[in-house]
Each structure stands twice: as C-alpha cells, then as structure tokens.
Amino acid sequence: MKKQISIRIVAFLCGILSTFSQESINRKSRIPISIESISLSDILNKSREALSSIESIKYQIIQQKALKERYGQPYIDAIFTCQKDSRVKDVGFGKAKLKAQGTIELNGKKEDFSFSYDGNTFKYSRGNIKNKVIKSPTRKIVMGYLQQHLFMLQAFPYTDEVPYMPLGFGYKYEGIEMYNGEKCFKVKTTSAVINAEGEIVKGKRIKIWYISTHSFLPIGFSDEKFYKQEISIKNINKSDKKPFKTKSANENTMSVSQARMELAGEKLLKLMTNSPKWIAKDQDGKIWNSVDLKGKVVFIDFWGSWCAPCKKAMPQIEQLYKHYKNNKNVIILGISANEKDNSASIKYFNNKKYSYTHIPNRIDIAKKFKVEYYPTVYIINKQGKVSYYETDFSQDGFHNWKKMINSLLNQ
Structure with missing residues (x-):
C-alpha cells in the first residue's frame, strides 16, 4: 500500500514539474518582440518558420500593374490551392502540387484561365485554348504555355524550399507599412549589373515582400515596376477533398x-x-x-x-x-x-x-x-x-x- 502511495506521489510531483517546465517554455515563446525594434533577420527567420508549418494552403491573389502609366500589364484575380510534396519535380511551382483558377484582363480583353499540376501532368486552359494536358512537363514548357504574367503570378514563398532567396544585394528592411489591410514588415531585395567603376550598367531587379506583423506570412508583393500583388489567405492545412487530378477520360495527353x-x-x-x-x-x-x-x-x-x-x-x-x-x-x-x-x-x-x-x-x-x-x-x-x-x-x-x-x- 505504502509502495503504491509513493508511486502516486512521485507521479504527481513529476506532473507538476512537467507542467511547470512546459509553462515556462510557453511563457518564453510568448515573450513579445517589439515590432518597432525587430531585426531583419528575426523577420525573415520567423516568416520562414511560419511558412515551414504550412503543408497546404488556399489563397486569393489579385495582381495589378505597379505603375499607373505602365501599359500592357494585366489585372488578374485568381484562387490558388497548393500542397507541398517533396516527391514531385519542380516545374516552376516549387516542390508542390497546385491548382489555379481565375480571370486575366489585358489591354481591354478579359479571359478565364485555369492551370494545374499534380506532380505528373500539367493542364492549362485560357480563353479559347481548352484543356492542354502535358505529361511530365519541363519548366520551360510550363512557362511557354503560361507566359510571364501567369507563370510569375503565384506567391512563391508558400512553396519555395528556401523562402526569400535574396537577389544580388541581399535584403533590406524598410519599416512597417499598411498593405492589404494589415500592418506589414516591408523587406526589399535588389540586384543590378555593375561595371568596374561601380556604375549600374543594367537596370535593377527588385523584389519587395510585405510580411504580416501578426502572422509573419507574406500577404503582398511588388517589383515596383510591373506588378503589385495582394494575397488573401483562405485556409491553411485544410485537406482538399478534390485531388490534384489534371486529366479526364475524354482528354488527350501530349508528350x-x-x-x-x-x-x-x-x-x-x-x-x-x-x-x-x-x-x-x-x-x-x-x-x-x-x-x-x-x-x-x-x-x-x-x-x-x-x-x-x-x-x-x-x-x-x-x-x-x-x-x-x-x-x-x-x-x-x-x-x-x-x-x-x-x-x-x-x-x-x-x-x-x-x-x-x-x-x-x-x-x-x-x-x-x-x-x-x-x-x-x-x-x-x-x-x-x-x-x-x-x-x-x-x-x-x-x-x-x-x-x-x-x-x-x-x-
């Protein structure tokens, strides 16, 4: 009897210690970091950590031209569903299966479009182009059909193996801004071709990510010249009942x-x-x-x-x-x-x-x-x-x- 009581006391004390230890860890993890004084490395690390916990995501992306006077840039409204899968070949979507559906309006012409990739076949439709299905596509073929506007549309950090890979000059933190209705950290990376005298001889490439101060997830993007995007998350890690199938029985697959x-x-x-x-x-x-x-x-x-x-x-x-x-x-x-x-x-x-x-x-x-x-x-x-x-x-x-x-x- 005494032995049973001793065992119960030890178990009780272990439980208390375990609870205390876990609560201590929880308190540490909940210590707020002042968003006004947060460092660039903390922003990127926390965002990468938040992205690493996402296995599947559904989001809406609205893309407009970055400059009002810029002609020939489309307005695009699309819903993306992405599911990470380390087994699939990266054909431009990262290690992920993907579905996208929406509308593209360019130079006064508006068209429906959709494309998907299930890890084996790629399917594409736009306007009068219906149900192009290619088995084992290459990145170049996917880009050839989607063209630049649709190929560059997705929010890449959600499927990139290493999110926020910098351009030549690394990242720079540019403070907090409101974007897409949320407070965001604005981080910018640039590159350019520079001659021996240190002069820029070829135009800059720019990527700006707007990272939510609340979720540390990217909810906006701009290249300051052609595109700006608003990303609205619909759900995270919610299983999609519809599989990422791209081909139906009445469609022909191209090699x-x-x-x-x-x-x-x-x-x-x-x-x-x-x-x-x-x-x-x-x-x-x-x-x-x-x-x-x-x-x-x-x-x-x-x-x-x-x-x-x-x-x-x-x-x-x-x-x-x-x-x-x-x-x-x-x-x-x-x-x-x-x-x-x-x-x-x-x-x-x-x-x-x-x-x-x-x-x-x-x-x-x-x-x-x-x-x-x-x-x-x-x-x-x-x-x-x-x-x-x-x-x-x-x-x-x-x-x-x-x-x-x-x-x-x-x-």
Whole structure:
C-alpha cells in the first residue's frame, strides 16, 4: 500500500514539474518582440518558420500593374490551392502540387484561365485554348504555355524550399507599412549589373515582400515596376477533398516533344511550307546549296558555342550522323550563329571531334528559318518542305529525330 502511495506521489510531483517546465517554455515563446525594434533577420527567420508549418494552403491573389502609366500589364484575380510534396519535380511551382483558377484582363480583353499540376501532368486552359494536358512537363514548357504574367503570378514563398532567396544585394528592411489591410514588415531585395567603376550598367531587379506583423506570412508583393500583388489567405492545412487530378477520360495527353513542337510552331516556319533557299560554305570549304538537297531528308541544327543546351544536344546529333552516314538520302547539318568570335564554333566543334557537317557563323540563314531560340532543329522532307521542328534540348532527341527521318524516307 505504502509502495503504491509513493508511486502516486512521485507521479504527481513529476506532473507538476512537467507542467511547470512546459509553462515556462510557453511563457518564453510568448515573450513579445517589439515590432518597432525587430531585426531583419528575426523577420525573415520567423516568416520562414511560419511558412515551414504550412503543408497546404488556399489563397486569393489579385495582381495589378505597379505603375499607373505602365501599359500592357494585366489585372488578374485568381484562387490558388497548393500542397507541398517533396516527391514531385519542380516545374516552376516549387516542390508542390497546385491548382489555379481565375480571370486575366489585358489591354481591354478579359479571359478565364485555369492551370494545374499534380506532380505528373500539367493542364492549362485560357480563353479559347481548352484543356492542354502535358505529361511530365519541363519548366520551360510550363512557362511557354503560361507566359510571364501567369507563370510569375503565384506567391512563391508558400512553396519555395528556401523562402526569400535574396537577389544580388541581399535584403533590406524598410519599416512597417499598411498593405492589404494589415500592418506589414516591408523587406526589399535588389540586384543590378555593375561595371568596374561601380556604375549600374543594367537596370535593377527588385523584389519587395510585405510580411504580416501578426502572422509573419507574406500577404503582398511588388517589383515596383510591373506588378503589385495582394494575397488573401483562405485556409491553411485544410485537406482538399478534390485531388490534384489534371486529366479526364475524354482528354488527350501530349508528350513533351509534342508540346515543344506546338510552342515552337507559334514562331517558327509552319509545317509543310517550303524550306527557305540558301547557299553556304562548311568549315572545310565545301559549298552547300539547298536546291541540290531536294530528294534527300535534311536535318538542320541551329546552335552556338555560347549555348549550353546546344552543347548538350550535339552528342545526340553526332549519334544521328553515325546512324545515317552510309545513307546518301540523309543529310545532317549543324549551322552555328550569333558567335562573338567567328572562330569559336569551329574550335568547339573540332575540340569535340564531331564528324557531321558544320556550317559556321550564318545568322542570315538562321533568320530565314525564323530561329529565335537555340538550339532549334528542323527536318526537311524530300520535297523540300518543313516536316518537323523543335527548340531546346531533349533527352529523347535522337529517338524522335530517327523516327521522323525514317518515316520521311519511306514516303
């Protein structure tokens, strides 16, 4: 009996000590920090801490032009639902699944839009563009469809792995301001290109975040030039009954290469139009004339020694050349352009010991093919018509090109 009483007394005393200890911790955590004297590091650390506790969030974002006289900036009203997921690939939304729906009004034209990403597929609609669904999209493809206004719309700190990454000059605390109906800490980060004399030679980039003094969450953003945003939080860590599905049974899913072709096709030569005429000398002095290439399937890669994606693509082009080098009906060409040093592309090509044909420094030919992004690939059929194009580097380039060339050889 005495033993039981002793155990109960010890348990009671432990409970008191535990309660006292927890209350002491709670009191410490509730010690208020004067918002008038708070440091920049405390603001950013507390905001990052508050953001780290958020697994899912739903918010409204209203974006307007930052300057009244600025023309061509949209008014956007949208609802975002974001759910962090470390397993998904970051295609511009951080490590998160995302849904967005709203309206965009630009130059007097108002359109509904929606886009979503479930970690596997990306879906996009805007105005008359309905239900574009791309499997395993890249960041560049997502940006290509959304364009700058919608791609830059979201409140990035809510899904960034490291919120508030500074620009070149770090952050500066600029005091307390009212924003979106709340008292906010105003923190600003800037960058610019500076010459040896310390003069700014290229315009500043600016990011300003308005962080609530109450919740330490970002509720506003501005770049002082183009955009200002108001962020209104609807709910936090509330499970969404509707999953982040992007595709229904009656929709067709595009591959990355199909999406890349579609995006490129907005600016490049149209499919089944005549290829431009050109004459050029390769780096070994041989003259090539497009007229003489009729009756052959011609692969052309527009590249530059300054272009990292171009360099990544070139081993696949070499592989393509070796695959067809004994086929007199297939021609593999690389045409370099936009080189500051005329010898740079030749040096790079030779150093890598590539063996397909290289035509150096012909920006005039690139312009005829409406090339704006590098690398750009065209495949021309036996009749001299454009049968395929793509921009950017693709892991599946060799297989896609070979499949297209084979199909054209059989026509």
